[in-house]
Amino acid sequence: MATKNLLQAIHEGLAEEMRSDDSVMVLGEDVGRAGGVFRVTQGLQDEFGPARVMDTPLAESLIIGSAIGLSVNGMRPVAEIQFGDFITPAFDQIVNEAARFYYRSNGAWTCPITIRAPYGAVHGGGLYHSQSIEAWFCNTPGLKVVAPTFPADAKAMLKSAIRDPNPVLFLEHKRTYRLIKEDVPDNGHEVPIGKARVHREGTDITVVAYGLMLYTALEVVEKLSGEHGIEVEVVEPRTLYPLDKETILDSVKKTGKFLVISEANLTGSVSGEIAAVVAAEAFEWLDAPVSRLGAPDVPAAAFSRPMMDYFVPSAEKIEAAMMELARY
Amino acid sequence: MATKNLLQAIHEGLAEEMRSDDSVMVLGEDVGRAGGVFRVTQGLQDEFGPARVMDTPLAESLIIGSAIGLSVNGMRPVAEIQFGDFITPAFDQIVNEAARFYYRSNGAWTCPITIRAPYGAVHGGGLYHSQSIEAWFCNTPGLKVVAPTFPADAKAMLKSAIRDPNPVLFLEHKRTYRLIKEDVPDNGHEVPIGKARVHREGTDITVVAYGLMLYTALEVVEKLSGEHGIEVEVVEPRTLYPLDKETILDSVKKTGKFLVISEANLTGSVSGEIAAVVAAEAFEWLDAPVSRLGAPDVPAAAFSRPMMDYFVPSAEKIEAAMMELARY
Amino acid sequence: MAIRETRSRYEALGLSEDDLRRLHYHMLRARRVDERSWILNRQGKAAFVISCQGQEAAQVGAAYNLRPGHDYLYPYYRDSGMTLLLGQTPRGQFLSLMGKKEDPNSGGRQMPGHYSDRALNIVTASAPVGVQYPQATGTALAFKMRKEDGVVLVCGGEASTSGGDWHEAMNFAGIHDLPVVFLVENNVYSISTPAAAQVAGSIAARAEGYGFPGHAIDGNDVLAVYEAAREAFERARSGDGPTLIEAKTYRITAHSSDDDDRRYREREEIEEWRLKDPILRFEKYLAENGLLDEEQKEAMDAEIKAEVAEASEYADNAPFADPEDVLTGVYAEV
Amino acid sequence: MAIRETRSRYEALGLSEDDLRRLHYHMLRARRVDERSWILNRQGKAAFVISCQGQEAAQVGAAYNLRPGHDYLYPYYRDSGMTLLLGQTPRGQFLSLMGKKEDPNSGGRQMPGHYSDRALNIVTASAPVGVQYPQATGTALAFKMRKEDGVVLVCGGEASTSGGDWHEAMNFAGIHDLPVVFLVENNVYSISTPAAAQVAGSIAARAEGYGFPGHAIDGNDVLAVYEAAREAFERARSGDGPTLIEAKTYRITAHSSDDDDRRYREREEIEEWRLKDPILRFEKYLAENGLLDEEQKEAMDAEIKAEVAEASEYADNAPFADPEDVLTGVYAEV
Numbered sequence A, B: 001m002a003t004k005n006l007l008q009a010i011h012e013g014l015a016e017e018m019r020s021d022d023s024v025m026v027l028g029e030d031v032g033r034a035g036g037v038f039r040v041t042q043g044l045q046d047e048f049g050p051a052r053v054m055d056t057p058l059a060e061s062l063i064i065g066s067a068i069g070l071s072v073n074g075m076r077p078v079a080e081i082q083f084g085d086f087i088t089p090a091f092d093q094i095v096n097e098a099a100r101f102y103y104r105s106n107g108a109w110t111c112p113i114t115i116r117a118p119y120g121a122v123h124g125g126g127l128y129h130s131q132s133i134e135a136w137f138c139n140t141p142g143l144k145v146v147a148p149t150f151p152a153d154a155k156a157m158l159k160s161a162i163r164d165p166n167p168v169l170f171l172e173h174k175r176t177y178r179l180i181k182e183d184v185p186d187n188g189h190e191v192p193i194g195k196a197r198v199h200r201e202g203t204d205i206t207v208v209a210y211g212l213m214l215y216t217a218l219e220v221v222e223k224l225s226g227e228h229g230i231e232v233e234v235v236e237p238r239t240l241y242p243l244d245k246e247t248i249l250d251s252v253k254k255t256g257k258f259l260v261i262s263e264a265n266l267t268g269s270v271s272g273e274i275a276a277v278v279a280a281e282a283f284e285w286l287d288a289p290v291s292r293l294g295a296p297d298v299p300a301a302a303f304s305r306p307m308m309d310y311f312v313p314s315a316e317k318i319e320a321a322m323m324e325l326a327r328y
Numbered sequence C, D: 001m002a003i004r005e006t007r008s009r010y011e012a013l014g015l016s017e018d019d020l021r022r023l024h025y026h027m028l029r030a031r032r033v034d035e036r037s038w039i040l041n042r043q044g045k046a047a048f049v050i051s052c053q054g055q056e057a058a059q060v061g062a063a064y065n066l067r068p069g070h071d072y073l074y075p076y077y078r079d080s081g082m083t084l085l086l087g088q089t090p091r092g093q094f095l096s097l098m099g100k101k102e103d104p105n106s107g108g109r110q111m112p113g114h115y116s117d118r119a120l121n122i123v124t125a126s127a128p129v130g131v132q133y134p135q136a137t138g139t140a141l142a143f144k145m146r147k148e149d150g151v152v153l154v155c156g157g158e159a160s161t162s163g164g165d166w167h168e169a170m171n172f173a174g175i176h177d178l179p180v181v182f183l184v185e186n187n188v189y190s191i192s193t194p195a196a197a198q199v200a201g202s203i204a205a206r207a208e209g210y211g212f213p214g215h216a217i218d219g220n221d222v223l224a225v226y227e228a229a230r231e232a233f234e235r236a237r238s239g240d241g242p243t244l245i246e247a248k249t250y251r252i253t254a255h256s257s258d259d260d261d262r263r264y265r266e267r268e269e270i271e272e273w274r275l276k277d278p279i280l281r282f283e284k285y286l287a288e289n290g291l292l293d294e295e296q297k298e299a300m301d302a303e304i305k306a307e308v309a310e311a312s313e314y315a316d317n318a319p320f321a322d323p324e325d326v327l328t329g330v331y332a333e334v
């Protein structure tokens, strides 16, 4: 067991799976000698060779399409999309193809591919290296979408994703790559896809968050506890689709107040679905409006630093939303 | 004024705009001599020639990309996507390009294109001629998404879309093309983008629906009124993004009960966003859980008739959902 | 003299008389299944028909090189001539056509023509045109990585070359010398759009730009197709990389049962192409070579028709998929 | 003798001495702006730099054919050599580089290199590689429909040809003989990926498959680029259709300020290419032709450096975009 950040944990998860299963391979833009633009795959080509760690042409539809074809013929490909924003050309291959191989063939063909994609606003990234892309995919039966936040979870869930017979979109928030380190078990630690995690128990408010927003929320929550004695329960979905409704609903039924935070543009984000589930299935337990917080409805974070910082939901805004709920 | 079905109304809207503005043109697969697979553009090539009614190659990214480029150079293109299911290869050009021309150029460039796409389950259509594609796009600032249901609205809104300086995705439910006829004003009738329509006043429940589901809902609602004296207010968003929240919220505040129906797979559909808005902003007026009805979370309608009919939310299911709310 | 020359043609290709009879049989069988489908459509029993008619030579000539269950096939919706050759059955086709529970491709989920067969390595086909190409290159790459001699045959109409997926796959196949054969069945139309408005330049000529051979061949000549495909399969098996084959052919029927082709093409054009029907043409060749007389032909046809009738009957009587079937099988079990 | 031959070269191209000086000026100015950007990056004032260095000849030689505000340009992120030539200013570049409110491209919204200028017909550029190609064909189609003589120049790196958009656009341009010039600046790398793993066959050779000419030229020779582009523009203006130009060049800097190119290429390779620097090369040509002496060169450089210093200073002192600016301008007013 060693202390690792998110980036290292994902790297290690990949390396371990490649060591234990010859059919696991990595493909994507600049994943080979360069080790990826974020260096997640650094060193893998040296260890596993240029075929199993393959630099593809700049063609996302090809990356996913060929991963599908590889999976059909015995491989377990892990495709890297360099930035989540550039997953768009592969949209067809993901939602119309990979997600449907099993269903449309009445169970004859599976499509065990994993798609890694860094997402989220980052300084200097501008409109096209910043998007929260979850909502595009969290309505696609046949696909699983995971977005773990903490290193140990990420490593274990990446392994679950690779072993899963279904296509899994694995989202990594860029600003959390090096944000914290924690103990990451060497092997054998398992986190199933589809299970949320309760980070902190609380009685007053339930907050659902993931990615960078989870870190911010966890900070704010400690402050609220210390300063106001408000105890917030924090639930991280970890899997965004299909959602672990039960854990979320159990929490709301306990606290009676609910806030979901996502860094995505508010309207049409996955927070809408989560809020709708709560509003439908925990209605009788609710003591306050089902609340959401997200980025403003503008295309994405801007390049210019002041604009970017204004775009991302801040600790202040999160605190205000929680306080409003607490006072309700 | 003449009586027209949806298909005829859209055709007429197109023809009138092309007559009054030389820069309006149509492009897409088989829109020319064949007049489109649904015959919406029938006769237009004869009237306006093969350049203004252009058969494109089978390449959706090109269709939208070239429409963008045409709009940049003085044209007002109306691009047809043959089936909504095949809009996926154009996803990048729509959400990353067209929707952002204005914002990313700080207001220098506009992108006045209209994208027509038939959507919705239809008998014999199977997995790939059936999808409800709204949710993919209703989280894209800079884009407008409209889905009118009635012929007169559709004609007027198509004209609004063509004249709008922003990109507009114009959705047409295939099963409603010939479902009803109504009076469609010849010219000058205006329906702005962004305004919902209240089809029927009621005091007991608010129902939001569009497309085929709106017709089914309107039928069920009459039955409930006659048989049980339950008066349902029916709101059609007409524009799905940005949403006319006000009209919806006003209605819920009056009735206290809310149901949103969409033919899309429930989870991640636009009904989540609509329900979330209601749960957040009309909470104090709610007398019952915020309810949603949609298709099951499976890829799409199946080819086989019994499966297809089971997939689409039926009048019985809609009635049951309303009755449950009424009894609550 | 003329006869000796043509005879030496099939011999030079390494084909036996039995091979020729099988080629003929598979073309005719595909045609008869297709014809029956239209009858079922007119009877209101088949909501949708999409045809192979006119393209049987291209399909049978190419797929004859596949080793079923070893090589992989990514067919497109007209390729029933291929899937039947590989081992799918007329029964299966009609079950699929009528959306019956036993539909081998999808259990009634997909429209007809969306082939799938795990045992035969026919990869589940889709509707968005062109998506199969990148997938096929991935499947070929797996063969190459494991140093196996498998080949992937991937097919589409000429319009399937207009989308980006075709190009991305051609480029990738060229970069890595992948064991994949691209077969473009250029049947002149994409629904209503003629090839001139669909394809700039020449499809076959494009292969060179990707660094591998491309051949434009007479797609209505089953031996020409077989020959080009055999060479391509050999190239692929011996690690020399991909080949593109553009088989020039013609769609005899309307695009599908939903299409009315009188809107966009002349009857005369179809009649002209009917004279070039690949089955008639091959029958003439066989007859000229003394390999087929009227009687043999009738016998084979009768046998096929009986099989087709039985299959159609079986499918007609088979139960529909259950409504609830729509709910199952979204995810494979972990 | 050698001199007479080279001199006749530019004369044959119809270029005056003044043209040559302008070509030189624009290459050098682009280079100086670029160099300054890296200094600002090291000073912590510019979060991100993406360079034109090494590609100035390809850019200036091609864009010299554009009529600003009449023809359209779809540049890619390295094409500052083009946008400066058309009329964008060093000030503008630095304002954009530092995310200042006055950034002419985007008001601080986009990363540097995402050019946009309504008055100059520089169409707002994006980050997803390749999206500009279909857009450019649409813009060209509008010219053709209105029977105007406008030309569209669209540019990208060699990796921009790998995605489907490039192909779809090439095909469309070929079908309709559109007045568009495709310029591929093949600088050998796509971030770390060498062209051999990116491009099968030959980019230039692909044009033939689409039915129009493609030329592979020495992209570090500004006159060669100008010549090929001039021919292409003439072809386009006279209604003969598109041309593809593959300018073979080299990226001298790392991919961007975020990249460490020691991970994937040898220093020697870069040094070799530095010897082929397009600016040094053209200066040598000019000197050989008696069109540039040390003194003139120094004077021009000093003038440019002064402009660059002033521009950089101006931008440095200019106000940042306001935080709330992020909220405005999502939709154009109806």
Ligand SMILES: Cc1ncc(C[n+]2csc(CCOP(=O)(O)OP(=O)(O)O)c2C)c(N)n1
Residues within 6 Å of the ligand: B029, B058, B060, B082, B083, B086, B089, C078, C127, C128, C129, C156, C157, C158, C159, C160, C161, C187, C188, C189, C190, C191, C251, C255
């Ligand atoms: C991406 C996509 N766009 C549009 C369609 C609708 N469509 C189905 S078949 C077809 C024509 C295909 O023509 P071609 O590839 O030449 O094959 P053919 O039918 O002629 O054999 C079209 C436009 C589709 N299935 N997929």
Ligand SMILES: Cc1ncc(C[n+]2csc(CCOP(=O)(O)OP(=O)(O)O)c2C)c(N)n1
Residues within 6 Å of the ligand: A029, A058, A060, A082, A086, A089, D078, D127, D128, D129, D156, D157, D158, D159, D160, D161, D187, D188, D189, D190, D191, D251, D255
């Ligand atoms: C669709 C897409 N995928 C990935 C990227 C990330 N990316 C930006 S530039 C680049 C390399 C482009 O190489 P090339 O086209 O050769 O241009 P060069 O930078 O060499 O001038 C990559 C992979 C992107 N911007 N867009």
Ligand SMILES: [Mg+2]
Residues within 6 Å of the ligand: C157, C158, C159, C185, C186, C187, C188, C189, C190, C191
């Ligand atoms: Mg065709």
Ligand SMILES: [Mg+2]
Residues within 6 Å of the ligand: D157, D158, D159, D185, D186, D187, D188, D189, D190, D191
């Ligand atoms: Mg490059």
